[in-house]
Amino acid sequence: MQLLGFTKGLVIAVILAGLLGGPIDILAEEKIQDWELINPEGVVKIEIMKLNPHPSRLEGKTIMLRSNGKHNGDKFLIRVGELLKDKVKDIKIIYSWEVAPETVDPITGSHERSKKFAQKLASFKPDLVIASQAD
Amino acid sequence: MDQLELEKLGIPTVTITTTEFASLARDTAFGQGAEPSFVVVPHPMGMISLAEIRKKAESVFPEILKAATDWQPVVKPTLLAKPAYPAEKLKLKGTVENINAIFLSRGLSLGIPIIPPTPELVGEMLKGTSRRPEEVVGRVPPRMGVLTIELVATHAVMAGCKPSYMPLLISALEALLDPIANWRGITTTTATSAAMVIVNGPIVKEIGLASGQGAAGKMHHANASIGYAINLALGIVGGSKPPTPDKSTLGGPADFVCWIFGENEDKLPAGWKPFHVDRGFKESDSVVTVMGIYPPVDNIDHWSITPEEHVNWWGHLVTPLLSIGGPCWITQMEQPHIIGLGAEHAQLVAGAGWTKDQFRKALWEKARIPFSAWPKGCPNTDLFLKKFGKVTPDTLVPFTFKPQDLHVIIAGGYGKHSHFFAPFPGCFPVSRMVQK
Numbered sequence: 324m325q326l327l328g329f330t331k332g333l334v335i336a337v338i339l340a341g342l343l344g345g346p347i348d349i350l351a352e353e354k355i356q357d358w359e360l361i362n363p364e365g366v367v368k369i370e371i372m373k374l375n376p377h378p379s380r381l382e383g384k385t386i387m388l389r390s391n392g393k394h395n396g397d398k399f400l401i402r403v404g405e406l407l408k409d410k411v412k413d414i415k416i417i418y419s420w421e422v423a424p425e426t427v428d429p430i431t432g433s434h435e436r437s438k439k440f441a442q443k444l445a446s447f448k449p450d451l452v453i454a455s456q457a458d
Numbered sequence: 459m460d461q462l463e464l465e466k467l468g469i470p471t472v473t474i475t476t477t478e479f480a481s482l483a484r485d486t487a488f489g490q491g492a493e494p495s496f497v498v499v500p501h502p503m504g505m506i507s508l509a510e511i512r513k514k515a516e517s518v519f520p521e522i523l524k525a526a527t528d529w530q531p532v533v534k535p536t537l538l539a540k541p542a543y544p545a546e547k548l549k550l551k552g553t554v555e556n557i558n559a560i561f562l563s564r565g566l567s568l569g570i571p572i573i574p575p576t577p578e579l580v581g582e583m584l585k586g587t588s589r590r591p592e593e594v595v596g597r598v599p600p601r602m603g604v605l606t607i608e609l610v611a612t613h614a615v616m617a618g619c620k621p622s623y624m625p626l627l628i629s630a631l632e633a634l635l636d637p638i639a640n641w642r643g644i645t646t647t648t649a650t651s652a653a654m655v656i657v658n659g660p661i662v663k664e665i666g667l668a669s670g671q672g673a674a675g676k677m678h679h680a681n682a683s684i685g686y687a688i689n690l691a692l693g694i695v696g697g698s699k700p701p702t703p704d705k706s707t708l709g710g711p712a713d714f715v716c717w718i719f720g721e722n723e724d725k726l727p728a729g730w731k732p733f734h735v736d737r738g739f740k741e742s743d744s745v746v747t748v749m750g751i752y753p754p755v756d757n758i759d760h761w762s763i764t765p766e767e768h769v770n771w772w773g774h775l776v777t778p779l780l781s782i783g784g785p786c787w788i789t790q791m792e793q794p795h796i797i798g799l800g801a802e803h804a805q806l807v808a809g810a811g812w813t814k815d816q817f818r819k820a821l822w823e824k825a826r827i828p829f830s831a832w833p834k835g836c837p838n839t840d841l842f843l844k845k846f847g848k849v850t851p852d853t854l855v856p857f858t859f860k861p862q863d864l865h866v867i868i869a870g871g872y873g874k875h876s877h878f879f880a881p882f883p884g885c886f887p888v889s890r891m892v893q894k
Contacts (some may be wrong), residue, residue, distance in 0.1 A: 348802040365603040373493040374531035392837030394504035402515035405490040441463030455474040457503040
């Protein structure tokens, strides 16, 4: 009986609210507030890496052409190698995938693997590496 | 980027990238503190004819020559605008709905609602861990944002976590930031890859993480909110947003809430050890294991009544996925793959007296495709032949070099379904003890 009375009261309250205040809009009840929030983005810390100067001329230099294995990267570099040989005297071209097939990997994954690949490629003592990311 | 490692060894480099990937390449390099020499080629380079790719090389050759000889490095100081702790405070005005809109427009959320992270709520969340708020969990690629414990708690608030979830959340993030987990690759690739988090040990029941029926699905508060917090923390602090540097071709729901569930240790067949024990931990340890994965494949098998039949079906089901490995992508053959056996399939296999080792060996022998299936131009062919040995076109090739790289877990509850989780290239599983 008590429950019935409560339900009846609730129905009346809702009808009255509807008559007096128009449609019930829950979202409209949310007030504009002043917020202090923690910025979730965080800061960036970047140690600047020292890069190497490029040679001013390629004559007599050893150039490594490096493909990561993505489709056509090697074909692109083969054409670049042909053009370099045509245009530059005494240039030596090394194709990375021929001398170090274990470094052919489209996604190296970790710094450790990357470091290992670089050490292998560096062992051929190139004066400059031209690398294709392809895709 | 391997070229940066060459630069560290004193060798100058020029990197060729395409218009679609130029900003990712620049951001990736910048995240490591470098602004190296790039030459940009109109996209695409892949999947075009030999004549077309040669023509592209000719068209940019003058630029390559110029970059090779004219480009010189510029020296800049270390970039660190502000201290990592305490985090900056934002003063905003509006409703919760307005805050959500502001956060999304500023790249501070992923697009589904967040709870505004007030200092009070973050303070409460920090009570769930003994770690100090200023401790650094790691730097998150590709932006290399500094993720502190305070920020982990901030993202936990935003995702609706309880303080008791903090130890698991922190351990999962630490594991994902281990370089061999390859978060950079997972979050910037064109593939539909995502993080998977498998949890073992007492922590599963302590915090109510689902491990049984529908464990990786809806209505499980711990799974949903921790999975959301992981992606929020890594996505926002790491700054990986589409269309770049997040290059996802399609993306998927695991970009919002990552794959996360407990192994169903209650349904482990007699004699089978839990996953974390296989990985060298004690049964009483609480352990989180993470790995970058492609979307899983559902093995629907309502019909097998012997393990042999079941394995035979498994073998045929997963063979289409082998194309991501073999001579085309040899690292896939060296990476662990995860077989999530459903409780009923596990019972079928173990009920016949099979051990985990027998199951993985049988599957490894069954799931093979002929060498001739791979395209002729696969880049790792020479290396593959060196490692695998002599092949004919009919030689059947497995998806890993050894059966031990198939990791078996019990995933989910009743039902005739199991799941195959192939790793994203370069990703290896990382396990961490959950420390309170």
